[in-house]
Amino acid sequence: MDRFNAQNTQDDFLEYSGGDTQASQYDYNEFSLDSTLNSQQTLDGSQSQFIEPDLTGVDEIDPFQDLTIVERELPDHACRYCGIHAVSSVARCVTCSKWFCNSRGNTSGSHIINHLVRAKHKEVALHPDSTLGETTLECYNCGCRNVFLLGFIPAKSDTVVVLLCRQPCAAMPSSKDMNWDTSQWLPLIDDRCFLPWLVKVPSEQEQLRARQITAHQINKLEELWKDNTEATLEDLEKPGIDDEPQPVLLRYEDAYQYQNIFGPLVKMEADYDKKLKESQTQDDIVVRWDIGLNQKRIAWFYLPKLESGEVRLAVGDELRLRYRGELHQSWECVGHVIKIPNNVSDEVGLELRRNDNTPVECTHNFSVDFVWKSTSFDRMQAAMKTFAVDETSVSGYIYHKLLGHEVDPQVLRTQMPKRFSAPNLPELNHSQVYAVKSVLQKPLSLIQGPPGTGKTVTSATIVYHLAKMNPGQVLVCAPSNVAVDQLTEKIHATGLKVVRLTAKSREALDSPVSFLTLHEQVHNNDTNVELQKLIQLKTEQEC
Template structure:
């Protein structure tokens, strides 16, 4: 049914359990061959000899099926026109529809949001005071930084709360662990996460997980570590390097629990930045202040000595559009460069950083929204001959990277000017702890 389909979409679920009133009875549809339960990939093929249908996933089973009793050309999805097929989910009769309670998609969405906080919430809970309180809408222009903070602060808080609930809901139980000892003498737990394999959760190298044991074969234990390996073509296992090696129950291999560790760091920094913006008038220049608030300003042009060549050494030659972007950025206090993938935004950005460093004595801070983007920029800027220091989170210091030799901790470790510091770093590496 279309309503049920909307609920499945809203919850971002891929598995459904058909109710016992269904013609098929209470069951979870799955692929006959591989057992996949992704309802968006499932379809059916009528069997030639029997009055039955066979459920097969679109890829790869239906595509490669060679069973002579099935006609793969007749494969059809279980969902048609945003509704489940009638023989899978029985449509209500006219009498049932008359007796049913009418509910809008807006109410469905609000109820789904409530269920994330309270699994027992009902439609009546939607009428309670405060449930429908909406945050202030964002504006095109703001009177001052206080109004800006008062509007965006609650929005960031809502996003942080949602992100926290999402992380905490990804806990997985009944995990089997294989223990190992890394070259740095730290314990490594190897295990599989079914939700990761099904695509319900995402995981990246460097993410933090908490492994817990609350069984009967050992006293309660928990340890936090960072992911050093994620599933690939060779193995589906996840490698988790624990921070501490003391008390790890390596003799236990079953009934572990894995929690995704939520960190508020990025959200705390957003709130701090908005607070600083509101109370410290010197936190940004007057021009940037009014630009962020959406105030109309006369274009400001910086008096700078333009370089004779806009292309930076060690980087590909810039085309006309890229050179215009570099020239424009060097003359303005605030700029935005846009372009589809493959248009050379990274090379253009690295060229801008090169010229900024040459034109102004001091340091240039370069930021990007992901570690991959930062590494790419670091590599390009280093190619120009500038001295680059790549800052990383502590949880990522042990990870290999193409620009690892430029990271702060690696440059400090390779420095020969402080002998005592080298001894401390060596001791830390030998003992595997701080």
């Protein structure tokens, strides 16, 4: 349902339901013993008067004795964080089918919004017994279910509100209904909570009775749900859940201590990256089969998550295609991506490693898994192991510097250039000249500065002088491909011969320095006729 009748529900939106802890004949705010007795007398037909109750033994009652029972008997639609279960105050995450309330508790946002953000889920449904009924929130015009894009506008002639997504429906309403006043569009989420007429905020009494949960506990619980969807807060108390790795130190006794601290951290990062990669599996994929020029099977299909921007894909990435239907025995095969969506087609092309027993007669009931590669993490672990066991792996100066030891400063004897600014690069200022001069005389240097202060130009100038001072090659690295491209462009401007090395998965991506990449330089080298034929064959296959 995406159009809500507001005529009979306006009053209901303005009051919060109680905790369902009393008989139906009592008002939701009658929580005291006195008010309960008075209400009961009125219902019996007698005049309202105060009757002193018999409170013998009341002091012996433990008000918290049934707390564990209440916790254990919570309904399925209770908030998985705090336990609040008023049907008008909870909403269901469509992706994982867990229920959460619209209460903030001890966090900055409501529990349902906290979960959606941390789990990266976007679809929400209301409770069947709520005022608006079992409604999955979606755009009335296009069917978009991303609640972070949804808003509402009142219709001009009816007592209804219409849900529309921000773009493009709220900006350009179609002819589906021209009675919409799009200038009054407002988001469904305000101040990190759903609007109270949509999902009520629990009453103060309900929040006081609810389980108190901290943001730290929420983070831990969300992490547990990635491995065990039925995990509860009680599972956080189990041994090993809160075990933290050793903290990083400023100084290390030796390389073994360095490895013992950073090794587990790298493993944790690898485990998380693997879990994230494997969670991107997509089911119900429709496949179109083809054969490439090299006689290998090619599967063509669409990836909805790729179109929505939830996942990234590049040429050369490995995917696992699986079939679990009834028309063929279970089958799976790994292949590499040879085409990604472009202006011509939104299809993904996957070249399979083998052709045996491929279910080419089937087109439906396929699943696609993203294959995780541990190469970069394995290299980190191998480098730390070598650093620990091989004393000659790095120079003594770098060894002690990495461990944080005090090292006497060293000055390299070099012939300093007469002019520090490099050709075709901006003139250096005094601080940049000092930085270049300092780097050329030290075995290890660090240059820091805010954006726009010329660090890239300074780095390119340093590389230029290093290449001129030494006959060998200079290896330039950076933490991102964008940074490497910028450095490549600047260094090339100085007149040096530059070769940009890229991963195979990035060879199909355009960049301003594509002509300097290794594969492009090989491709443009026409001295080897046989190589040119092979390159042409590969290009025709990918087209």
